[in-house]
Amino acid sequence: MDTSKTLQNNNTPQQSLPLSDSVMETLAIAKRGVDELLIESEFAQKLARSEQTGKPLRIKLGLDPTAPDLHLGHTVVLNKMRQLQDLGHTVIFLIGDFTSMIGDPSGRNVTRPPLTREQIEENAKTYFAQASLVLDPARTEIRYNSEWCDPLGARGMIQLSAKYTVARILEREDFTKRFKAGTPISVHELLYPLMQGYDSVALQSDLELGGTDQKFNLLVGRELQKDYGQEPQCILTMPLLEGLDGVEKMSKSKGNYVGITEPGNTMFAKLMSISDTMMWRYYELLSFRSLDEIAAFRKEVEGGRNPRDVKVLLAQEIVTRFHSKQAAEDALADFNNRAKGGIPDDIPEVSLSGAPLGIGQLLKQANLCASTSEALRMVEQGGVRIDGDTVSDKGLKVEAGTFVLQVGKRKFARVTLA
Structure with missing residues (x-):
């Protein structure tokens, strides 16, 4: 199969368009809290063209179902997707059921054990349901990358691999470190960035989102789109949220996480345990309050307001989002009761x-x-x-x-x- 002929060519020269106030406003929303937006001028033109034609941009986020539950760290990028969704663009929640069988080597110094098909299917069942606590499911396109990766076959995989060199793959920091240290790198791991990049080709993505550890993979998507005659996607990377310890990235395996399906009382108590300094990081990446409102909170704390009061507002906002306003009020009452040495009502x-x-x-x-x-x-x-x-x-x-x-x-x- 000649994969170069399977997808539409839309790599045509685009006329530079003036940027309206609404485009500039959208750009500002897109840039809030991000680590990088590449390339900003290209994305601004995509927004202007979308406004002129009425055709929404296609915005992609891929997650491999490597664990059954999502935590607040995952919602940093999901929140950004929701903001862009609310601006009228098409968001694509991509479940990497094919790439999960390879295992994303990003940030790892050893080969990740591949998941079985049964594990992947079990984890994928809950992913979109949990993501729908942030995204609007009625306006979200859900896809599985096995749709186009399975049909590639051996011939298509060889043709895809021919579009990238080993030298370029080894430019990736984690691969470089492992190669220099003599740590084994399996051949299938080198295919992962290519397969993630091919997802962007298959979906004709205009913008792909990911954590900072995904930057290399997202850039591969840009390059492959050019090879397939498509206009290259822009990429937007979000910071990795530190866990409750304020040091390591939030991770269930590290025990420093807040799960989005945990009971409201548990979520509230965990959020109240973060440091006063880390609180502002959580506000920036998790809160839906305006930047002006958050800045006002900072000024109040600097002026003598107890930071605990501001932390309570953050914890209540998060619990309300994933449970209800009543659950947030109950969680506050429970937390205050515990602080006084009281016993919670809902103990096992x-x-x-x-x-x-x-x-x-x-x-x-x-x-x-x-x-x-x-x-x-x-x-x-x-x-x-x-x-x-x-x-x-x-x-x-x-x-x-x-x-x-x-x-x-x-x-x-x-x-x-x-």
């Missing part, structure tokens, strides 16, 4: 046997600690309470009864021990 009920039971085993069996050693460390640190009283004896044997166990600030369980 656990029934156990074996009284009297050692405190370490009790905390482990109640799923409040991963192991007895962790439980005993928490006792040493003064982080364990029974009915509000701090436990200091690691050798404590707990008798039969019903009581509330607390570990740290956020873990509770109402335990009935027989």
